Amino acid sequence: MSDLGSFQELCRSSRCPARRGRLYTAHGIIETPAFMPVGTQATVKSMTPEELRDCGAQVILGNTYHLYLRPGHKVIKRLGGLHHFMGWERPILTDSGGFQLYSLAGLRKVDRDGVTFRSHIDGSLHRLTPELVIEIQEDLGSDVMMCLDDCISYPAEDNEIREASELTVSWARRCLDAKTRDDLLLFSIIQGGTSRKWRRQTALELLGLGFDGYAIGGLSVGEPKGLMLEMMDCTRSLIPDRYPVYAMGIGSPEDLVEGVARGIDMFDCVMPTRNARNGMLFTSFGHIVIKNSRFVEDPRPIDPLCMCYTCRHFSRAYLRHLFVARELLAYRLNTIHNLYYFLHLMEEMRKAIEADTFEDFRRKFYSRRGDQDRL
């Protein structure tokens, strides 16, 4: 526990910024680079905690906005905190609600002091401030809390970027002041849109305040892929190596590989779970859409190279049948597979960095994806 909050870089690739690290939290160690499955409403949709663990999840992400609205952070606090409430004993990171509020668009109003918004559930009026966001996350007992930030859309005018960046820094300062628990970590979020200037400005100010880790926010909000990677690169290079760096809302398997190659340590994305429920399944050779009629009698597993529960037990034909019949088991078996795919990909990258073969891994990753005949 004396190491709590410290980040340790174990080794790094000799040919790119990819690195292996370890983040110490109150609920255990996170081996990085790590992908965090999204558990919005105190559950990673359709999964039990045991299944998540079996898929290789080390840490999951909870949504402050959703849990605040339902069942409420005070309810969860009285029931022993989020870990106990949902039966998950490993680390939990919670976002600050900033991104959900950004997604609400017309239903929210930002001022210097905080955000006023209407609930997506019942339209009731609410207000989140930096102080309340910390109180909520402390009540939940998140191992890693995030500062409230002001996320903007792409493209944005320079003055809009400036205002959001300044607000994000001012709120981060207030979050730091509001924090009362030493056992929980607090990360701040570097905004700045697609402006190198404002990314740099925000990063320097937040680094001056001293957080346990730094997130790159406002990516994957509609900008071209090249620009996203460029912003990731430039923002990452501003953060000293002693801090863990988290790319929020990233990404696809390709994004994860590129993020790791750029020295990112943590990721989260709804892609594996959401796409699973829509029947889009990831494989080493690309993705398949399980409802496709060519799978009607396909006795093969989703991915012949995969060792997940779903691939070890069920055929594409069965999974297609479940999906077409809208059976609950479909969402679950698909989610197990996709999560395993993402988490196993991270594990392979961690091993490759340790063996200093990351660039080989990256090349093979892309060459397999060119092999569409094997789908």
Place this chain on the structure above:
Amino acid sequence: MSDLGSFQELCRSSRCPARRGRLYTAHGIIETPAFMPVGTQATVKSMTPEELRDCGAQVILGNTYHLYLRPGHKVIKRLGGLHHFMGWERPILTDSGGFQLYSLAGLRKVDRDGVTFRSHIDGSLHRLTPELVIEIQEDLGSDVMMCLDDCISYPAEDNEIREASELTVSWARRCLDAKTRDDLLLFSIIQGGTSRKWRRQTALELLGLGFDGYAIGGLSVGEPKGLMLEMMDCTRSLIPDRYPVYAMGIGSPEDLVEGVARGIDMFDCVMPTRNARNGMLFTSFGHIVIKNSRFVEDPRPIDPLCMCYTCRHFSRAYLRHLFVARELLAYRLNTIHNLYYFLHLMEEMRKAIEADTFEDFRRKFYSRRGDQDRL
């Protein structure tokens, strides 16, 4: 395998017809009295085979009508049969489609040779005959197949009962003739509505043909509970003890206790699984409706006496949250609990019969249900 299809009565209560038995099938022994969870579309909704087994399921029921329509019995046959398709290694009983066709009402037309109907999925026209129903079930590889029957509503005129009973007997004869596989058992279904005369007549004719077991059909179709038990009693008494007796579509926990008390060996019902998805959970003291606001902060398990996975890990407060938020995990955790409740109830009855304490068990079962304060 030499015992295949044989039913063995192990012991019986000294004070009522309740009995312990064993039915030998190609996929193993069914310890009776047994409850069969319903797996309509090659899945017990939301459950993996492992979870079903952990809940205590020995045998599950599949629906011929649904599997014929989707994905089709020929597809399942080519994929290695229903057991392999869905990953369930224990016995499977399939119904004949008779009850589903009865439920289609206006969409079907019965004639002497079979039933013409429109699919509930796409309205396409289909025809089931006794011969086809056996072919489908043999293709699926059901350990226990059921004869096609003509089920009628309650109340029914005497001539309607007569016609349905005669048709059921004639179709049962054709099913027996159509059967080609020795490794699969075939049960016939005793119809006869609420007429003692026609129940008796049908039973005697079907007994004359010689099946591996006998089912009591056409119960729980709207008749008063007293009449249902009376028909169960009178039909049961017509069947020699060397045959397993199956009460189709029965029933509630109370119905199971009363059925066992009357010497019924097998049961199936959608109640535990369907009610789970509707948030109605069974406990030793009666049932609870999980969305009730009094459970918002209730830290207790559904049933303090229950040892199921759900009760060992999660609170009523968490289950209420999942249900209100319409999370997929809700349906699953609720289903695990309800199935465990039903299957554990059967196990307790088997033990009570072995110890010749069944009447004690029955009395305690009802007295606990009077103890509503413990809910």
